[in-house]
Amino acid sequence: MKINAMGKQWWLSAFVSLSLLAACDGESSLSESSVAAHAAYALQQANAVATNNPPSGGQFEVPTIDAGSWKTLASPTIPGPLQYSNDHTVIKGGDGNWHVIGINGGGSGNENAFYHTILSSLYPPVPMSNTGAYSKLGANGQGAPVAQFYDKKGTACTAWAPSSISYNGAIYLLYHSDRDNNGNCTRQASRLEILKSTDPTLQTWTSVSTYPTQASPNTSLQMGISVSGTPTDELNANSLYNTGWPNEFRDPGIFRDADGTFLLYIVARSAATGHSLVNVYQSTDMLKWTYAGAALTLASSAVEVSWASTESPFVFKRGDWYYLSFTNTDSSQANYENTILLRSKDRLNFGIYDGSSVPKSGSNVVERLKVHAPEYVQDDTGQWYITTCGWQNMSSIAQAQHGVAITKLQFASSVPTDGLQAWYAFEALPFSDSSGKGNNGTLVGTAGAASGVAGKALSLSGSSYVSIAPISLTADFTIDGWVNTANVPSNSDGLFHTSDGYDLNFYNGYPRFYGGPSGDVLISSLAVQKNTWTHIALTRAGGVMSIYINGIKTAQGNFSGALNVNTIGHTVAGSLTGALDEVHVYNRALSTLEITNLLQSSAVQSGTAVKRYAMSGDFTLASWVNITRTPSNSDELFFGTGGMDVNFYARQPRLYNGAADAVTAGGSVAPNTWTHVAVTRRSGTLTVYVNGAATGNGSWAGPFELTQIGEGGHGTLQGTLSNVQVQTQPLDAGQIATLVNQSQGTPHTAWLR
Structure with missing residues (x-):
């Protein structure tokens, strides 16, 4: 294919990155990287919080969904055409097996039981065939409906959105029921319930908040949970309970921070404004909770319906950042898998979500994920996974149509180290090479510092540049970097120049690989804008050269000549007027995914607008x-x-x-x-x-x-x-x-x- 370049300016970046944390049992940690390129993670469902040091240069790892490897994790064996699992939780028990507990039912009107699937292997999933008092498994090992909940009259209660956490030798299961203060399930109330299990197999549970059972429906109601500082328009005093079902107070998500504080993130709606919320409560023992405010509020431009549209909140921490994942859905097919990931340095405040699906200036949005009510899980080897579910067959993922699906998460460093020959972060003079290969740069002329996409950037005035010892590229390669020109980019505004007479510069705003006397070798189909940070990459794979703008391939052609890169910010026609940041040279061709991760992580870390x-x-x-x-x-x-x-x-x-x-x-x-x-x-x-x-x-x-x-x-x-x-x-x-x-x-x- 041939693309010609006369197009209007535009901005674009691939939609592939994902940031997350897993639920796991006991103390766990991420493996060390060969370079300081790992962010710090707080393990949500652990007895202790394990962290690694954040990487240098403002970079961090970017996990991505392996979309081609989804496998069915659990499929409840219930009768009827609407067999499915909705919200669920995944945790490893003391028996060494993996346990999936989730909503089970043939429709939202009779979701009054949790199924419990036990697996000896998380991925690929290997369900077990054993049975027990709590887990009634079919011959294929998949969970049948179990653990039904009843009120004092023997009426089945709604059981929604289980969330689990391991703490002090026990596993706690938090969920939402519709039981009111009189112990009756009327579908006009929302209450937090907590179960506790010290059984390694998770077959037996006791209630932190005693609830009636089918065997003893007249059991007196004994609430062991209290709350203070609660907003009167959302909860009744002194209990985690609300009478406005189903509009407020459901889908609990539990997180424990490094200081030992438990934080409960829960779906709510403000009676004052009508907007959907994610409220947050704090506790030191999961019994006495204090309302801390609205962690997230939806703006009118976000997806919102008569019931709260901030479903399935899930919070984790990485480095200095807290991340909040929630599904912004109206139950339509179009928005069923509309999960949004936000970030904040304040665990109590993620701001206002305006409906954006991409990062932009002034926004906390990190990414939009095409999953529903996801769990994030790490196994004993350190491998990460993400799940999704298929309520009433609405999932676009076939393996989740009747239950829960799981796939791997591939963590790619924002700066891949395989084949890295030079990395210029421009944090300070002299311009050292962060790759460890010793290809340090020397400033020719004078230059200043500017605010970059990751820390500082190199500011050039049109008469200076960075000289380096020639880096020879005779086969596959990648050269990439961020550029921000003061004027419409021209042939003097270049990312690099070679001693062979080649440049990566611009023609009237269009990035091009220029071959000197032989003219343009390759020119982008789309232009870039002045006064705007733009990521540009040039790759060669097997003699095929490609140009990428913000992660999207915009030109491709054949070129097999050798290159000897010897200057940064300089071309045969002059020197760049503007700024450069995060320039990398590889002796291999990065994949489109790697290029996307590279640009996305830099921009998200610094808050730079990434215009996809x-x-x-x-x-x-x-x-x-x-x-x-x-x-x-x-x-x-x-x-x-x-x-x-x-x-x-x-x-x-x-x-x-x-x-x-x-x-x-x-x-x-x-x-x-x-x-x-x-x-x-x-x-x-x-x-x-x-x-x-x-x-x-x-x-x-x-x-x-x-x-x-x-x-x-x-x-x-x-x-x-x-x-x-x-x-x-x-x-x-x-x-x-x-x-x-x-x-x-x-x-x-x-x-x-």
Whole structure:
């Protein structure tokens, strides 16, 4: 595929990173890295908190979901078509086995039992076939409904959202019931219940807050839990209980900090404002709780319905940061797996969530995760996992359709060390090489310090640069860094120069690999903006060179020549005017995932805005295209999360929303012919244009994030793209026509496949 560069400025970063902590039993710790590149973690469900030292340079590890390796962890054997598990908890018992306890039922109206699946291996999951008083397992080892709860009248009580923690030789199970202060389950109340087990097999439990049972429904109600400082609009005095079910006080999530404080994060809704909350309570013994305030409040721009939409809160700590994960759902298919990860240095305050799915300036958002009510688990080897569940078959993950699924989490250092030849963090003079390879830099001219994406950055005024001993790159390689130019980037604004006459610089804002007398070897299809931090990477793998902007490949072509990198911030035409930060040189080609982790972790650590192309409202996607075969769905123009793409069906341009064609053009595209294709969305209405003429309409309002151009889930475009446009506003017919007329016949050759 070939991409030509005449497009409008845009910003984009892949949606792959994830930050988290696991539930585990007993004291545990992360393994040491070969370099100081680990963040400190506080293990949520441990008797003690184990930490590693944070890495240097403001970097930390970035875990990512192994989306191709989901496996079923638990599948409750209940009758009926709505077999599922909703919220659940995963913990290792004193018997050495793994235990999954979760909501069991055929619908929200009869979720009054927890199933209990026991596994000898967490991954791949190996369920056991034993049975017991608490765990009634089927022949296949999967859990049947057990541990039903009743009120004094013998009415089954709601049992929701179990959360577990190991403490002082026992495992505690916290959950939500609908039992009121009279001991009756009326579905008009919400109460915190706590069970305790010292049985290594977790077969027997006692109640911290005594509840009636089926065998003795007239048992008197004895609450062992109290609370002080509670907001009167949310809880009744002196008990963790509320009469506004189901709007407030449910889905408890328990976390124990390094100072021994227990923190209870729980779904709530403010009667004063109507907004969903995550409230937080503190305790030293899990019996006497003190209300500490609203840890999180939803803004009106977030997903919100009549019941609180901050489900399944889960908190952990890494380094100096606390992380809050919650599922912002309205029970629709589109938002069922809409889990948001936030960060804060204050465990009691994560601010206001405004509905954003990507990090941005002034926001605590770290990431949006396509899972529901996740648990985060670490096994004895240090391997991390994430779970998701499939309430009423709404999960997009097949292995979770009838229960709980689990997959691995791959922790990649934000600065991979494999093949690292040089790392310039620009924290202080002299410019030492943080890779340990001794490729230190020498400042030529004068320079200053600026605020960077991770600590300090190198500020250049157009007449200075960094000289290094030549680093020879004869095979695969990666050179990347952050750049922020004071003016529209030009050929003098470069990331690096080689003694062979090659540069990575810009042409009117478009990053390019320039070959001196031989001209452009490769030029990006999309431009970058002045006065904005942008991550740029150049890779070569097997003779194929690629340019990435903020984690997205924007150019590709063939180049096999040797490079000897000898300057940073300098080109054959001059020196950069602006700032550089976190420049790395590798003798291997980093993967797209590694590049994404590299840029994302730097930006999240410092609070720098990472502008990925999140499409939650109006947009325009447009490009000139010349396909050298009969256009098909393999010829991807644009590709995004959830399987969204713009490609072709029977030569007709279409937008596929991951489930069905949302809009298809009335006109077709011929092979070996330049054709302009555009798709716009205005207030949920899609319009597809071919050569400036509107040829099809449809409707789709779902959110997605653009992650690839020219390639995607169905294949790679065979041909040429030119003048790519990506905007978060809908161009009208006149603007599309102007775009077609202005850009026709002015392509730049960029990449071909």
